[in-house]
Amino acid sequence: MARSLDVVVTSVATRLMAVEAANAVAVIQPILADLVEHFHVDVSFLRSNDHDLKASILVAEWPVRPVVPDPDPLKVIYFADADPVFAISEHGKKPQVFRPEPATGEYQQTIEGGGGVPHSSMAAAPLVSGDVTTGVLGFVKFGDREWSSAELNALEAIGSLFAQVQARIKAEDQLRYLAEHDDLTGVYNRRALVAHLEDRLAAGRPGPVAVLFLDLDRLKAVNDYLGHTAGDEFIRVSAQRLREETASADCLIARLGGDEFVVVPRTACSAAEAEVLADRLHAALSERVAVDGEMLARTVSVGVAVGDPGRHSVSDLLRRADQAVLEAKDTGGNAVRVFTENMAMRTALRNDVELHLQSVIESDALVLHYLPEVDMRTGEVLAAEALVRWQHPTRGLLFPDSFIGVAESINLAGELGRWVLRRACTEFSDWRARGVGPDAVLRVNVSPVQLVADGFADRVAEILDEFGLSGDSVCLEITESLVVQDIDAARVTLAALKEVGVQIAIDDFGTGYSVLSHLKSLPVDTLKIDRSFVRDLGSSAGDLAIVRAIIALAEAFGLGLVAEGVETVAAAQTLAAHRCYRAQGYLLSVPLEGMAMERLLAQGHIELPFSTAEPLPR
Template identity: 65%
Template structure:
């Protein structure tokens, strides 16, 4: 029997590891059905402990009750009226077994009404996380039942597994919320806004899509005269007013006193302009702060986009340009963006015209961004970044042409050029005795990952230039991971057989990859620069970074922080356990000869970190 119960625990652990926030209830119900059969009982239940409403909330049960009234009287059991079994579980934090004699008001007597005079035997175990009860798992037998100690031990082990699932899902939900919301106002942030606009601008979506970019006029005097606390209060109240005035619109705060409103319905430019003027008028109402009646106007920039034609970044940029025009005009007005399609089209057409011909020519070159160990100053890796000497537009960064390369099926060809050129240069450095212990990092596009023959191409390139696979790290974005998850998972496993390292770049910018992380052969998480730049001053970013560090620790992954631009950010990262970093504080991307010189020096002085932080007891 002991072995049989051990197999039960193993089976439950396997099932719960696969559960996500979306499937947790379904998986829990399947596990309860299995346990009901294993323990030969009549019913089972799983409840979570909700401190906000001070109640036990039903999550799953087996078998499902029939003819359940609406609302279900058993869905929520408040602490004040909780059954003694639940109360004992919360107090003792150990399994509780109660025989057939239960109080007449007992939930279990109601469940077993009509059977053996309503008598029931109940075994329940609390779900405990960090010393606190967060739920309860229980089983009911209509009539008497003797529970063996081995069964109680199994019940306690299974309850611990359910507690881990609940804690994991809560952590992921918190990370997801922090990643999408502004910590001061609770509104959506830029990342969530871009995702929303991308969805609204997808082909076949209804349009036009209007974007209103709001910028408060003259907020600085409030901060200067009444203090930043008053300024923050004003921002929060202003956010509440936007919610009240804008109805079901998507509302985001981009930082400072800048907000964006995306009406939930399609709007022509004329209708959107009328809506913007009404919104501006309502937001000018007076507010009382510290005994002062304050009135602040708002400048609004308006742009409209067409699904399937415009993209979120461009639409937001045009709205931003419009609000700057309104500000320059004295504020307190609405400015409408005019699409300069000829310039945009000319730029794109020119990029498409020259890019294919310039691959494998001297027009493309590589710069390298050093990765540094903040504790020692050691240069541990170099990230290869492509540049393009364009005949008209000058030196272009990847953001200017990578997207066009992907849309014109040139991403694979461009990526192969980067791979071969970077490996060739890295091989020359090593032949010169430089960078023997360093890692070469190469970015891989979503298109490359699902291209037939990509893994073979990587293996052949590494072999051609006499490199060992462990010295190469391929960086993929979260977008690449979920672009085609099954193909990506297979490709990554094949790449691991080649011996290369795998890093997820810009980690935290999305959250879809979280549910797949445990099944992907990933070595490194690179924290998105958007969470790093303001570390030391932004509590919301710190909370996200700490959560990512916790995830990396749980999965045994290395960490690299991107976008380190201030000593405060570097010191904060070190204090919380992340000591590898890239960013302009350390070095800008440099040409190949300069990168070789840095690797030859092996380390760089870090005077801005002369006083290394001491790890606190609560650091992750």
């Protein structure tokens, strides 16, 4: 018998080596069946202890019950409610044999849930790991059975083997959890998200598959004000709110790192349905959060995208959701945006620009066009404003709106601005050398980076000297918002530029009147009325009132005045009637390539498509 028991224990040890979390029940059930046969008993079961739950949980049984009630009364048995047979398995360390009184039938009720065969007996071998009882291996005989000390020793050894298996499975589960979950919030991580989406997007799976990309707006302010611990707590609370809001929707929640989350409904979801969910999550995450005694609120930007199984990849879907959330960010954040194909086109253009702009500047592949400035009384060409263009090999002629913002975001705005100034001065000096436009002024826009850069005025002086241009022949244009961003730095730089001798114009004037209080202390020569006030002149009384105020302001300070965006005869005549004669706009001329601008300067004037002597439109 002893030798036979040794063989049984060895066999169990060998077979348990194949157990993993995924196949545990499939491997364990045949082992229990063999043990039932070997020990001549009727039932065997394996249970694990959940000491946090204070309960015994069924892992496997043999024979498998043909009908399992729902809920299964044997699945979870709480120690506080258990009969002595299961209660002792909470902390027991040695095998025990139980023989309930025949009259009570208590044990039989525990196993089968009802009355039945009396004189049942059970042997229970605890699963012990260190000082902790992690479960129990039980054997039931319908009728009495004597257990020898050798058999009990074998059960103890087998119980130890099962304890080792449970510990290994628990460790595997823990490693799997750590590999798939974010350690700060407990939600899934990027790896688990990608695996889930790969399964959902496989051909033949139901769709569409929706992805909601959530990015907390300006969380850096929380980190800077209260520290990163407070920022982490804010993120934890945000994750918990996502769990609560999606509890009824059955969603996978993942944190991509930082302040970014992704929510994926586990069932097919249309773009419209996903947008409704996004609105709900947007509202939930915008509510105040108590952190370190402070009531904090952050808004959130949400991007929504959907993909079709078998057609879109994980990277496709995540990229679309990311593009949508960037669209929300670019419009100020605190918004929900659903992906569109136009977004993809804009993103593709931006990426193209970001990847190639540096080489384009270095290879001198940009071009300048010039927008003439005209006297609307005579048609005389007074100035030329240099406008940068990019002759893209596949996208055609790109205007500044396509790449100036990208240049600023990747710290190329200063380099681009230097290229524009140098190229404009090169062409302008060539025209002068050929006797063209001796009295005209070259206008060049200045970026924020250039204005605050050390030594900017010195570099301007060097370029003018290099090309033999006098300062009064060049006017640098600075936007009104740029001036007030750092008024002290602007005042110093503008003063240095005036020493160089260049003219200074404030571009887009009137968009906020934010520079009015500083105008008298700034060395400015010209105000340029923003096109938004010029476009509807002749039909908008409000725009006319603003333009008249700017004209009066320029006259009071003795400043030059140029109107931008003149596109209608009514606007031109209205400006001229109120003593604003210098203007730019498509009614007068479109931007011209360098050679065409040179010809226009040589000509000296344009034919006006209107007469300023005509009566003003009512």
